[in-house]
Amino acid sequence: MKxxxxxxxxxxxxxxxxxxxxxxxxxxxxxxxxxxFSTNPEVFIDGFSSGLQYFPxxxxxxxxxxxxxxxxxxxxxxxxxxxxNFGDPAxxxxxAIFPDNGGRDLTDYDALTFWAKASQSATINEIGFGSDFxxxxxxxxxxxxxxxxxxxxxxxxxxxxxxxxxxKGLFWYAEGPEDGNGYxxxxxxxxxxxxxxxxxxxxxxxxxxxxxxxxxxxxxxxIDGLTQTFNLASGQNVTVSAAPSYxxxxxxxxxxxxxxxxxxVSIVGSGTAKITALLAxxxxxxxxxxxxxxxxxxxxxxxxxxxxxxxxxxxAYTNIPVDFYNGFFAPFQTTLGGAVxxxxxxxxxxxxxxxxxxxxxNPTVNLSQMTHFHVDIQIQEPINPGDFISIELGDFGxxxxxxxxxxxSGRVTFTSTSLTRNTWISLxxxxxxxxxxxxxxxxxxxxxxxxxxxxxxxxNMYFYK
Amino acid sequence: xxxRNQFKLRIMNRIWLRxxxxxxxxxxLSCSDxxxxxxxxxxxxxxxxxxxxxxxxxxxxxxxxxTGTNGWGNNELQYYTDRKENVTVQNGYLIITARKESYQxxxxxxxxxxxxGKFEQAYGRFEARIRLPWGQGMWPAFWMLGADxxxxxxxxxxxxxxxxxxxxxxxxxxxxxxGPGYSAGESISKSxxxxxxxxxxxxxxxxxxxxxxxxxxxxxxxxxxxxTPADVPGEWVFNKPFFxxxxxxxxxxxxxxxxxxxxxxxxxxxxxxxxxx
Numbered sequence: 001m002k003x004x005x006x007x008x009x010x011x012x013x014x015x016x017x018x019x020x021x022x023x024x025x026x027x028x029x030x031x032x033x034x035x036x037f038s039t040n041p042e043v044f045i046d047g048f049s050s051g052l053q054y055f056p057x058x059x060x061x062x063x064x065x066x067x068x069x070x071x072x073x074x075x076x077x078x079x080x081x082x083x084x085n086f087g088d089p090a091x092x093x094x095x096a097i098f099p100d101n102g103g104r105d106l107t108d109y110d111a112l113t114f115w116a117k118a119s120q121s122a123t124i125n126e127i128g129f130g131s132d133f134x135x136x137x138x139x140x141x142x143x144x145x146x147x148x149x150x151x152x153x154x155x156x157x158x159x160x161x162x163x164x165x166x167x168k169g170l171f172w173y174a175e176g177p178e179d180g181n182g183y184x185x186x187x188x189x190x191x192x193x194x195x196x197x198x199x200x201x202x203x204x205x206x207x208x209x210x211x212x213x214x215x216x217x218x219x220x221x222x223i224d225g226l227t228q229t230f231n232l233a234s235g236q237n238v239t240v241s242a243a244p245s246y247x248x249x250x251x252x253x254x255x256x257x258x259x260x261x262x263x264x265v266s267i268v269g270s271g272t273a274k275i276t277a278l279l280a281x282x283x284x285x286x287x288x289x290x291x292x293x294x295x296x297x298x299x300x301x302x303x304x305x306x307x308x309x310x311x312x313x314x315x316a317y318t319n320i321p322v323d324f325y326n327g328f329f330a331p332f333q334t335t336l337g338g339a340v341x342x343x344x345x346x347x348x349x350x351x352x353x354x355x356x357x358x359x360x361x362n363p364t365v366n367l368s369q370m371t372h373f374h375v376d377i378q379i380q381e382p383i384n385p386g387d388f389i390s391i392e393l394g395d396f397g398x399x400x401x402x403x404x405x406x407x408x409s410g411r412v413t414f415t416s417t418s419l420t421r422n423t424w425i426s427l428x429x430x431x432x433x434x435x436x437x438x439x440x441x442x443x444x445x446x447x448x449x450x451x452x453x454x455x456x457x458x459x460n461m462y463f464y465k
Numbered sequence: 466x467x468x469r470n471q472f473k474l475r476i477m478n479r480i481w482l483r484x485x486x487x488x489x490x491x492x493x494l495s496c497s498d499x500x501x502x503x504x505x506x507x508x509x510x511x512x513x514x515x516x517x518x519x520x521x522x523x524x525x526x527x528x529x530x531x532t533g534t535n536g537w538g539n540n541e542l543q544y545y546t547d548r549k550e551n552v553t554v555q556n557g558y559l560i561i562t563a564r565k566e567s568y569q570x571x572x573x574x575x576x577x578x579x580x581x582g583k584f585e586q587a588y589g590r591f592e593a594r595i596r597l598p599w600g601q602g603m604w605p606a607f608w609m610l611g612a613d614x615x616x617x618x619x620x621x622x623x624x625x626x627x628x629x630x631x632x633x634x635x636x637x638x639x640x641x642x643x644g645p646g647y648s649a650g651e652s653i654s655k656s657x658x659x660x661x662x663x664x665x666x667x668x669x670x671x672x673x674x675x676x677x678x679x680x681x682x683x684x685x686x687x688x689x690x691x692x693t694p695a696d697v698p699g700e701w702v703f704n705k706p707f708f709x710x711x712x713x714x715x716x717x718x719x720x721x722x723x724x725x726x727x728x729x730x731x732x733x734x735x736x737x738x739x740x741x742x
Contacts, residue, residue, distance in 0.1 A: 196661030197636060200599055202728070231599055233663065235633035237726050 036165075037105040041192040043098065043112075043170045046075040051100035052170060055133060060174075061091030073115040073151050073188035081173070081187070083122075086180035095174035097131045103166035109192035112140075112156045112171070118147045118185035124175045128156055130243065131172035138163055139172075141241040147185055157198045159228035159242040160280040197233035203247070203279035204229070205286040212289040213351070214380035214422075214455060215267050216296035218343040223249070223263035223288065228279060247277040247284065257290045270294035298345045299376035299424045299459040310365055311462035312358065312445065313339070315346050323359045326350070334451065348458040355448040357394075358461070364396055364441040370463040373429045377447075378457040379421055387416045387452040391427070393434050394444030402443070410434035411448065424459075431463070503681075503688045504674050504741075506590040512739040515559045521552065525584055528552070529577040529712075531569070537577075538619075541604070542716035542723075544571035552576035558734045561713045563603065565729035573723075577712035585612040585706035590741040591627060592672030592683075593711070598731035599665035602723030603632030604714040605733045607671055609707040620648030623702035625680060628671035631720045632727070635663040638671065640682035642692055646699025653697055655682065655690040668736055677704060711735060 042049040047067065056062045061084045068080035083094045112129050123144050130139035142156050158164065171190060177183075207225035215221065226247060229239040244263030251257045251265075256273035259265050265275055270292045277284040302309075302316045311317035313325070325348050326338040335356040337349045350356055377389065390413040397406025412433050419425065431439060442463075447456060513525055528547040529537075536542060543563060545551070551574050553560050563575040593607050606629045611622030624643040631637070641654035659669075674681040680703060682690040694701035713733045716722040723729075 194661070197663050199635065199663055199666045200728075231635065231665075233636050235601065235631075235635060 037103045038100075039105045039108055041106075041109055043190040043192070044079050044187070045189060045191065046072075046077050049100070051102045051104075053099055053101065055097050055099070057093075057095040057097075057174065059091060060093050060095040061088060064091070064094035065096055068186060071186055073117075073186075075188070078186045078188035079190065080184060081175070082184050083175050083177060083182045085182040086177045088182065093174060093176040095126075096172065097133060097169060098171040099132045099168045100170055101132075101168050103168050104164075104170065104192075106158065106164035106167050106192050107161050109194050110158055110161055110198040111193055111195050112158070112190070113153060113193045113195070114187045114190040115151050115153050116147055116185060116187045117149055117151045119149070119183045120178070121146070121148050122175075122178045122183055122185065123147070124173060124185070126175070127173040128240065129171050130167065130169040132168040134168070136169065137243060137245045138167060139169065139241075139243045142238070143241060151188075155195065155198070155232055155238065156240060157228070157230045157232070157238060158192075159201075159203070159240065159246045162280065163246055195233065198230045200231040201280065201282050202229040203227065203242070203277070203282055203284040205247070205275075205277050205284045206288065208285035210287045210289070212291070214291045214293060216342055217267050217269060217292060217294060218296055219267045219292075219340075221265040221267070221288070221290075223259070223265060223275065223277075225286070226263065226277075226284075242279070247279050249275060249277045251275055256292050265290070267292050293380070293422055296342045296345065297424070298343075299347070299378070300426060302374070302460050302462070304462075304464050309462050309464045310367065310370060311460075312360060313346075313348060313461040314459065316460065317462060320360055320365060321362055323362060325356075325358045327357045327359055329355075329357065345459075350447065350456045350458070351454060352451075353447065353449045353454055353456050354451045355446055358445045359443060361396065361402070361443040364400055364443045365463075367431065367439040367442050367463050369465055370439075371431060371465045373431060373434075373445075373461075373463055374427065375461045376424045376426050376459045378424050379419055379453055380455045380457065381421065381453065383416050383419050383421050384452070385416050387419065388449065389414050389419065389453060389456070390446070390448040391429065392444075392446035392448060393431075393436060393439070393442060394446065395436050395438050396441045396443045397438050398441070400441050406438070408437035409444070409446075410436050411446070419453075501686070501688055503683050503686055504590055504672070506674060506741040508742050510586065510589060510740045510742050511584055512737060513559075514557070514737045515554045515735065516557055518555055519553065520547075520549070521554055521559060521578060525580055526578045527581060527583060529579060532571060536717055537714070539714070539717040539719060541714045542571065542602075543573040543575040543714060544568050545577045545712070546574055547576065548574075550574070552578065558736055559711070561605075561711070561733040561735070563598065563713050563715050563729065563731045563733075565723075573715040573729075575713045575715055577710060577714075579610075579708060579710040581610075581612065581708040583708075584740075585708045586740060586742070587704065587706045588675050588677065588742065590672060590674045591709065591738075592670055592740075593627075593738045594668050594670045594736035595628070596666075596668045596734040596736075597630050597632075597635075597664040598713065598733050599632050599635050599663075600723065600727040600731060601633045602716050602720055602727050603630075603731050604717055604720040605630050606710070606712055606714070608710050610710065611702060612706040612708050619643075621645045621700075621702065623705075623707070624648075625673060625675070625703065625707065626654075627673050627682070628684075629719070630664060632665075632731070633720070635665050638664060638684060640673070640690055642680060642697065642703065644697060644699055644702045647697050651698075653692055657682075657684050657687070657689040659684075668734070675703065709738065709740075711738070 069077045072078035128141040228242045249259035253273035255269045256271045275288040334352045334354045390411045392411035394409040568574045608626040614622035626641040629639045637658045639656045643652045679693045
């Protein structure tokens, strides 16, 4: 039976084989070929390739790039980049894009490659391609590229070459001083190549983590941590940041959540939906599970007389100047988020909460006439017995500045028994309960959960009498 | 029909069946002015095309089970089993799977098949079509041992490594002979590196043609080494029956341990094993 099957396949495929064989002898008629953008793979070999331009970033040292005919890997010249010292009046960093605004068809290639060396060992912050000072639709970034004083070949893989039919951004980089010191690096033989050894793609969203979130209709969530990882001929894995447009996103329930090609998730209904992604047909690691609790119910509108109120965050009052709603204090803070607008209401939404500060030190606030602190909070997850929320006030003391030995702070803690899920909890706390030495120079409000409670909504933060 | 044409036809026969992956090869062959005579023996002695789903054909294949002595003499890290999780035939392929799992005190499991006591032959053409795994610490091999190894311990029994591969060097394979006075670090070996391609993204044919006068090593249509009695600094022991082994080792002195970036499970896919004389 098998031999019969084989013969039939041979007959069926004979025509196709003849076609393949004949392909060696003459090219197909020009009639069947589609018009393509330039397929020139060269970016900088010994000079600017046809159409290539140089545009430095605003704020960068504008003359950081030059063509060097003394130091080069091969040929007659290389690209030289002079990273400024800290404090250089000419610019704080070196950075530029090198586009060909005519566009190139890079679908035949699988990587951008180049030879590079530096005047000292260093780590280049960002280097890649796809930046065109437009939509950067297919931007690719290799972060923290280690470079040494020896010429070394580097490979930045293309996450999905089939997308680059008309790419303008051929090369870009951004690099700051190393420990405050400037240095120089050189790049040569910069070109796109078909290596054939860029393999084993492993795309990821949210850096491969399965995330979940409770949210409302009207919320938008940006998908981040989008990466593509390949194994190279060297056996090394290389991971690049890849623009959302390389990915195809999918929502398991479009009545709950939808994703656009920029990786923005819109919550349109109540229920659950799981967002997943494909890159060139390969399922990305990581996902986002959305539990939409439906229509957003705003916090109760405050009714106190504005004359009796000093407001930090509320749509009902004129707020004092606030420096930030999330200080992103490194390295211990995990909390993300800040002020957002949900369905026309300004609220603060924190995720991955462990602690977070709102700061208002320009100027600090004199609360000597005030008696209470009010805040509305909402917790969007199951509340377990050990969960708590602490609210801490920080006063900068007579010197009116952080530190100096005169600061005072104090906190009030609400344990799980006083917390309910998915409903606004209105707290009115007498300022005396915070036990502060001074409250004439108030500057900070902390929310602390030590990661027991992850997602917290906050509204109507004000002091009153 | 001369031998060169026979070889070309044989290649073509394979390609009719594997057209999607091999049409490039045909194009190259037909364009090339130079054609190398790679193989001369074309009388099939035994073949396993792995066309029956389930456990491999027990008339041909047995198993080494466990960890051997000192990880099969190489400090290998895996425990070999004959479970379907580690060795099975599916959809026309023998699938050997290396898993990261705690099993009988070992951190990994995998499989090692051998034809010892079932099929042994002196001389001939031994070849297999294989897609290899990838990643630091993966060590697949298609190889042979002298059938008298139980009474004539290694290295005196002889070993022919038709194909060995390090997962961290995805484009390179090695062909090697070991014998008395030229084993392990002193073995006679040569590597072959693919240009603009790698061994873990598609199938490749690995073979030897072995006569009393030489062992020829080839990959696909490229003959890349010949080892003769004059090349070995000891007794030529490749003059008696050998049996075939196919295995996927994890870690060991040849390849080093897997690291945090090694992806598990890893699979070695064998499309066929054929022996000619």
